[in-house]
Amino acid sequence: MGETTLADQFPQLPHSSIQVHDFFDDIGWNIVRLNQIVPLTMAEQIGSIPITPHVDDQIVWTDTSDGRFVTKSAWQLVRTGSTIQAVYRMIWSSIIPTTVSFFCWRLWQGLIPVDVVI
Numbered sequence: 640m641g642e643t644t645l646a647d648q649f650p651q652l653p654h655s656s657i658q659v660h661d662f663f664d665d666i667g668w669n670i671v672r673l674n675q676i677v678p679l680t681m682a683e684q685i686g687s688i689p690i691t692p693h694v695d696d697q698i699v700w701t702d703t704s705d706g707r708f709v710t711k712s713a714w715q716l717v718r719t720g721s722t723i724q725a726v727y728r729m730i731w732s733s734i735i736p737t738t739v740s741f742f743c744w745r746l747w748q749g750l751i752p753v754d755v756v757i
């Protein structure tokens with residue numbers, strides 16, 4: 640439905656007082672009520688979201704197959720695909736002398752005093 644919240648898309652609504660249960664009854668979504676607030680196509684999209692009444696909500700971690708949070712998956716999420724890692728791998732390569740690695744790291748961090756910054 641987009642990358643923004645409904646409150647951002649419809650700032651004229653009293654969004655602080657609107658809750659999901661206002662649009663849901665014993666048999667499912669109340670599309671007529673939803674359509675009073677949002678366009679029909681959006682109301683139909685919202686209506687296609689399955690909600691089971693009388694069941695407690697639960698938090699789901701989407702980065703694991705079973706929905707449970709584990710530190711390993713959080714660590715992989717934070718560290719994967721980072722450009723910084725590629726730079727560190729080049730700087731701290733085993734084929735580069737340690738003193739050169741330290742010099743490159745200090746240069747990369749802006750810790751080497753120079754007259755002109757490139």
